[in-house]
Amino acid sequence: xxxxxxxxxxxxxxxxxxxEAIDMEIGKGEFFxxxxxxxxxxxxxxxxxxxxxxxxxxRAAVLGYDVCRQWREARHRLGVVPQELAYDxxxxxxxxxxxxxxxxGLGRENRGWIDELLVALGLEEKAETTMNxxxxxxxxxxxxxxxLVHRPPVVILDExxxxxxxALRRQLWDFIRGLNSRGHTIILTTHYLxxxxxxxxxxxxxxxxRLAALAPRSELLRRSQWRRLxxxxxxxxxxxxxxxxxxxxxxxxxxxxxxxxxxxxxxxGAVLAELDRCGLRFSDLKxxxxxxxxxxxxxxxx
Amino acid sequence: MFNFYGFYTLxxxxxxxxxxxxxxxxxxxxxxxxxxxxxxxxVIARSREMLPGVDFLTFLVPGLVVMAMLQNAFANSSSxxxxxxxxxxxIFVLLAPISDFEFYLAFVGAAVVRGLCVGFxxxxxxxxxxxxxxxxxxxxxxxxxxxxxxxxxxxxxxAIIADKWDHIxxxxxxxxxPFSFLSGVFFSIRDLPPFWRQASLFNPFFYLVDGFRSxxxxxxxVSPTLSLVVGAGFFLASSAWALWLLARGCNLRS
Numbered sequence: 001x002x003x004x005x006x007x008x009x010x011x012x013x014x015x016x017x018x019x020e021a022i023d024m025e026i027g028k029g030e031f032f033x034x035x036x037x038x039x040x041x042x043x044x045x046x047x048x049x050x051x052x053x054x055x056x057x058x059r060a061a062v063l064g065y066d067v068c069r070q071w072r073e074a075r076h077r078l079g080v081v082p083q084e085l086a087y088d089x090x091x092x093x094x095x096x097x098x099x100x101x102x103x104x105g106l107g108r109e110n111r112g113w114i115d116e117l118l119v120a121l122g123l124e125e126k127a128e129t130t131m132n133x134x135x136x137x138x139x140x141x142x143x144x145x146x147x148l149v150h151r152p153p154v155v156i157l158d159e160x161x162x163x164x165x166x167a168l169r170r171q172l173w174d175f176i177r178g179l180n181s182r183g184h185t186i187i188l189t190t191h192y193l194x195x196x197x198x199x200x201x202x203x204x205x206x207x208x209x210r211l212a213a214l215a216p217r218s219e220l221l222r223r224s225q226w227r228r229l230x231x232x233x234x235x236x237x238x239x240x241x242x243x244x245x246x247x248x249x250x251x252x253x254x255x256x257x258x259x260x261x262x263x264x265x266x267x268x269g270a271v272l273a274e275l276d277r278c279g280l281r282f283s284d285l286k287x288x289x290x291x292x293x294x295x296x297x298x299x300x301x302x
Numbered sequence: 303m304f305n306f307y308g309f310y311t312l313x314x315x316x317x318x319x320x321x322x323x324x325x326x327x328x329x330x331x332x333x334x335x336x337x338x339x340x341x342x343x344x345v346i347a348r349s350r351e352m353l354p355g356v357d358f359l360t361f362l363v364p365g366l367v368v369m370a371m372l373q374n375a376f377a378n379s380s381s382x383x384x385x386x387x388x389x390x391x392x393i394f395v396l397l398a399p400i401s402d403f404e405f406y407l408a409f410v411g412a413a414v415v416r417g418l419c420v421g422f423x424x425x426x427x428x429x430x431x432x433x434x435x436x437x438x439x440x441x442x443x444x445x446x447x448x449x450x451x452x453x454x455x456x457x458x459x460x461a462i463i464a465d466k467w468d469h470i471x472x473x474x475x476x477x478x479x480p481f482s483f484l485s486g487v488f489f490s491i492r493d494l495p496p497f498w499r500q501a502s503l504f505n506p507f508f509y510l511v512d513g514f515r516s517x518x519x520x521x522x523x524v525s526p527t528l529s530l531v532v533g534a535g536f537f538l539a540s541s542a543w544a545l546w547l548l549a550r551g552c553n554l555r556s
Contacts, residue, residue: 013556050397053556072303072399080397086390090319102311103398146394 001064003028003154003185004049009058011044011209018044020209021058026187026202028063028153031180033196034189036206037300042189043083045206046156050080062154076104079152083159083189085139087131093142094118094127097149104150117145120175137168144175155179157188161195173199197221197292205299212299217292224290224298225264229271231257236280245274257282309404312395316412320378327416331374332423335366339431342488352490353521359432363425364515365487368449370424372482372507373474375417375450379409379457380470387461387553396555402548406458406541413454414447421446434518441526442517448533449510453478455540462547462554485511491523506536 004026011019019041026032036042047053048060051071059066065073088096097117101110118124121141131139140160147155157176161169177199180186190196196203203220205213213220228250238249238257245259248266252258257280261271268287275282320327343359352361386392395405428434436442460473485507491499502508503524513529516522522529548554 047556051555052393052396054551072305072401075397075399078397082390082393084390086393088386088389088391088394090322091315099311099315100394100398102314103308103395103400105305105307105399107307 001028002026003030004060004062004187005064006045006049006060007058009045009048009055009060011041011048011053011056017209019048019055022206022209022211024204024211024214026185028185029180029183030185030202031177031200032185032187033200033203034187034206035193035196035203035296036189036212040206040300041209042206043158044209046080046158046187046189049074049156050078051075076150077153079147079150079155081143081147081155081157081160083162085136085143087139087142089130089132092128092130093123093134093145096131096142097145100146101149106150110149113151114145114149117148121145122171137164140164140168140172144172148179153183154185154187157186159189159191161190161192169195193292193296203292205296207300213295220295221290221292224295225262226260226290226294226298227263228288229259229261229268230286230288231259231275231280231282232284233257234281234283236278238278238280240278241280242274242278245271305399305401305404308398308400309408312400312405312408313411316378316382316409317415319382320412320416327374327378328419328423331370331420332427335370335424336427336430338366339363339428343431353519353523356519356521360434360519361490361515362488363428363432363434364518365511366428367421367424368445368511368514369482369485369487371417371421371446371450372453372510373478374420375413375453376457376460376474376478378416379413379454380461380464380473381457382412383409383458383461384464384467384470388467392554402545406455406545406548409458410451410454410541410544413457414450417450417453418446421450436518437520438517441530442514444530445510445514445517445533448530448537449507449514452506452510452533452537452540455537455544458544459540459547462544462552465553481505481507482511484508486523487511506532509533510536 002025006022006024009019009022022045034042034045044053048055049062049067051067061067062074063077065077067074091099094114097114101114118127121144123138123141123145126134126138131142134142144160160172164172173195176186197217200217202216204211215223233255248259248261250258250260259271339362342362346358350358352358383392460470464470484502485505486502491502491508494502509524509529509532512522512524513526513533516526
């Protein structure tokens with residue numbers, strides 16, 4: 001059973017194609033990242049899953065329930081933490097959570113869970129205050145509690161750590177990792193690529209409404225054809241290297257030489273032999289494999 | 303299927319919201335109406351006969367009650383939904399398994415409750431000036447439900463269509479207020495020049511005011527049955543408009 005399945009999903013706003021025939025499956029219990037530049041279609045995709053936007057064609061389902069035809073079942077199974085810090089100024093945190101729980105048809109029986117959420121997110125002392133008295137980080141936590149109030153098996157977090165300081169970010173990730181280990185499927189968008197790289201098992205990259213990549217993290221990291229050779233120079237002038245190698249030189253601090261090399265076209269042995277022929281001596285040598293940031297830049301370059 | 307508890311929670315939220323700011327939502331309209339009464343009762347001769355056997359104050363009080371209901375029912379749904387849209391917190395309702403019809407019913411239901419609270423408050427406060435007994439409570443309730451329901455639905459419509467507070471204010475000041483002032487709250491349409499008398503018959507507010515007043519004073523300008531039919535038609539049309547906008551998603555879902 002898949003947590004989320006998306007088939008040939010397209011959305012256009014007039015002549016603007018926000019999503020173009022996206023196919024994607026996210027398994028139960030996965031920790032999944034949805035990456036892409038601003039305007040790539042991430043929010044449109046999330047909004048279609050949440051029922052906030054209607055697809056122009058194609059279908060999307062949450063745990064097998066079509067988000068259009070079986071929208072009640074689909075919404076019961078989905079929790080969404082929106083990107084904007086929107087809040088209702090009339091009610092206290094506890095009242096907000098009680099109301100949100102009621103919208104999902106849950107009454108008194110859910111009070112225990114609301115208390116648990118307040119404790120788990122460090123909000124119990126603020127439970128009786130309204131949100132305009134909270135800091136940005138606290139507001140973010142309330143949004144997470146609101147998304148979880150009906151115990152959804154699939155949770156979407158749209159940039160949960162935007163504008164959040166380092167300590168709180170770590171807390172949030174611990175909390176989200178905990179949810180994942182208790183069986184929740186987690187789908188997140190973020191602009192902090194290191195976060196996606198360390199936490200997510202599978203990564204999708206959207207660019208201009210199309211799927212630029214969809215693969216397990218390790219496979220995606222292997223996909224780049226480029227790596228860097230970094231040398232600490234002791235002696236010799238890199239200026240005398242052949243034209244072809246000089247073209248691969250990247251800017252580096254004095255005393256260092258950095259070459260961006262293709263995995264197949266620039267065999268390391270041949271490159272080292274060139275360096276030797278040119279009389280370059282070095283004290284240290286490092287090969288840097290590409291991180292998600294490099295791959296992301298390659299895939300989303302226009 | 304009907305998500306009753308979801309509907310009930312949203313309805314309760316809407317009622318709870320206006321009760322939390324009741325000085326503005328209940329006390330202010332009641333005081334405003336008391337000022338009208340103070341002014342009109344001292345300027346216009348009380349003995350003046352507005353309808354056969356009905357003096358001015360007795361004529362005025364039920365009119366003011368129904369006008370306050372109309373305006374406050376509209377204000378409740380329009381300001382609540384529009385504020386939620388501007389703040390962005392309407393998203394939490396849109397993410398929940400609540401249908402368009404449940405959404406409509408919750409907002410209109412709360413607008414009706416606000417209308418009834420204000421209407422009752424005005425009636426009670428007006429008894430300082432004139433005791434106007436209610437003769438047919440069930441019929442009065444029917445008119446009260448229709449007028450606050452219709453205006454609650456129109457409030458939804460304006461909150462969905464509007465792009466800024468200015469638009470809500472325009473709808474309120476250029477549509478709701480003129481139509482309710484010109485509906486015969488303060489005067490009998492018999493005293494109007496023929497053209498305006500005819501024009502009044504095209505104003506649905508006129509039937510709501512006239513029909514509601516007849517349940518207090520026992521006489522009316524047109525038949526109460528006709529008023530009830532027109533009122534029901536007006537309520538249904540406003541509701542259909544609101545439900546159609548909700549179904550299209552218009553400014554709420556894209």
